Amino acid sequence: MGNLCHIYTDHKSLKYIFTQPELNMRQRRWLELIKDYNLEVHYHPGKANVVADALSRKQHVEPLLEEGFNLLHPVVLHNIVISCSLESQIIELQKSDPGIFHIKRKMQEQDTKHFRVDEKGVLWFDNRLVVPKDHDVHNKIIDEAHSSKLSIHLGSSKIYQDLKPRFWWTKMKKEIAAYVARCDTCCRVKAVHLKPAGLLQPLSVPGWKWEEISMDFIVGLPLTQKGHNSIWVIVDRLTKSAHFIPVHATYRPSDYAELYFSQIVRLHGVPRTIISIEVLSSLPAFGSTCIHSLVQNWFAIQPTILKPPDRLSV
Numbered sequence: 009m010g011n012l013c014h015i016y017t018d019h020k021s022l023k024y025i026f027t028q029p030e031l032n033m034r035q036r037r038w039l040e041l042i043k044d045y046n047l048e049v050h051y052h053p054g055k056a057n058v059v060a061d062a063l064s065r066k067q068h069v070e071p072l073l074e075e076g077f078n079l080l081h082p083v084v085l086h087n088i089v090i091s092c093s094l095e096s097q098i099i100e101l102q103k104s105d106p107g108i109f110h111i112k113r114k115m116q117e118q119d120t121k122h123f124r125v126d127e128k129g130v131l132w133f134d135n136r137l138v139v140p141k142d143h144d145v146h147n148k149i150i151d152e153a154h155s156s157k158l159s160i161h162l163g164s165s166k167i168y169q170d171l172k173p174r175f176w177w178t179k180m181k182k183e184i185a186a187y188v189a190r191c192d193t194c195c196r197v198k199a200v201h202l203k204p205a206g207l208l209q210p211l212s213v214p215g216w217k218w219e220e221i222s223m224d225f226i227v228g229l230p231l232t233q234k235g236h237n238s239i240w241v242i243v244d245r246l247t248k249s250a251h252f253i254p255v256h257a258t259y260r261p262s263d264y265a266e267l268y269f270s271q272i273v274r275l276h277g278v279p280r281t282i283i284s285i286e287v288l289s290s291l292p293a294f295g296s297t298c299i300h301s302l303v304q305n306w307f308a309i310q311p312t313i314l315k316p317p318d319r320l321s322v
């Protein structure tokens with residue numbers, strides 16, 4: 009305290025902070041703190057501040073420099089070439105692969121549209137490098153596209169589209185799909201591609217028995233003597249009382265409608281709503297057949313339908 013402090017900054021306007029007529033809230037706050045010190049602010053351009061810049065460099069470049077690998081040396085800089093070792097490995101493998109020889113022989117026998125050999129003797133399929141039948145190399149290529157540090161575990165079709173312009177081998181798509189299906193990470197993390205379902209929308213409580221019903225099927229049962237192999241379960245949503253009607257899996261909507269009239273409508277009348285997951289696809293057909301049947305057979309079934317109880321008297 010009491011000593012004069014010199015502050016160097018590359019922020020030119022700070023030089024005038026003590027004489028500035030108008031200050032914003034932030035500057036005021038800072039001024040409150042620094043007013044107790046004997047300070048002198050000097051402007052030092054950022055460009056000229058080479059030493060401080062070097063000192064504030066990140067640590068991670070150090071190992072490279074320690075190993076005597078001076079990246080900034082012009083000779084080194086001119087000789088850094090990034091090449092794909094996988095590609096050269098494939099080209100090397102092509103030289104000893106019987107499958108490649110077979111393709112080359114075929115090419116000599118007849119003209120092939122897609123295969124070509126370049127001046128270095130490398131076999132290409134259009135502009136895609138032909139990869140010999142070596143599962144290790146195939147896996148390496150897919151691995152690079154699917155789970156390397158530069159990849160994000162893409163799906164099989166995306167990987168195929170990524171690799172397709174560069175590489176070719178038989179059953180490539182199938183192998184990629186099998187690889188992705190085997191990937192442990194992908195098996196554990198299953199991304200949901202569906203839209204959020206939203207809030208649960210519960211069904212209202214029915215007001216009267218057999219007014220709202222739900223139906224489902226129990227399928228895959230052994231064939232009975234009467235030729236049934238499924239059970240049609242019809243449940244009243246209020247009382248949970250149920251009817252189990254033996255059916256066959258090949259029944260048509262009209263068969264169900266007929267059964268429905270004889271088994272359910274006869275006893276409980278026509279419901280207001282029917283809830284079903286299993287027969288959802290055939291429900292409209294079932295419904296329209298029911299209505300058709302209802303109109304046609306109304307007089308026929310009328311005597312058999314029980315009179316609905318008087319609701320007000322309950």
Ligand SMILES: [Zn+2]
Pocket residue numbers: 154155161162188191192193194195
């Ligand atoms: Zn994966």
